[in-house]
Amino acid sequence: MTTENNEPTVKEKELVEYETYRRVLDQRKADQSRARELQAELDRIKAEREEAEAAKLAEQKRFEELYASERKKSEDLTARIKQAETQSALDRKRAAIKTALGGVRKDEYLSFADLDSIVILENGQLDPDTVKAAANKFREAHPELVASKETSRLPNDSATGFQPPKGKPLHEHSMAELGAMLAASKK
Secondary structure, eight states: OBOTTSOBOHHHHHOOOHHHHHHHHHHHHHHHHHHHHHHHHHHHHHHHHHHHHHHHHHHHHHHHHHHHHHHHHHHHHHHHHHHHHHHHHHHHHHHHHHHHHTOBSOGGGGGGSOGGGSOBOTTSOBOHHHHHHHHHHHHHHOGGGBOOSOOOOTTTTSOOOOOOOSSSOGGGSOHHHHHHHHHHHHO
């Protein structure tokens, strides 16, 4: 079927030999089968990758938990160290004020002292000027709590009722003189 110009008609263009058709159809079926196999392989690889990522995330979660646990321990230790340093600084300040005052009647009274006004220098030492100022402030506010520097020294500071007369020793006086001296001391 050709036209007068020897050109094939539309029907002839559409017609394909059966063997060619069969070969193309078989090839297409083989390609589709191969595509299904590749898709199955791709799905399997994706599933394995997702499982690996899930396992990695689970492992990472354990690391995160471990990290959080170690971080909490570190924070607790840091807090305990800071608390110990603060207590040490307070103890040093109390000892410095006690020394500057020359003592207090009871150590509990040092809680009335203004320990916050005492400055700790960069080298860790206490500033002596602020220690003196805090001690003086405490002494002015609570003089009755400061230990007295004067201590009783017996028998010199003991009560004296009878003073022997100046001059001759007691054993040289007569009984009458001794009686008169005793009566005079009772007045």
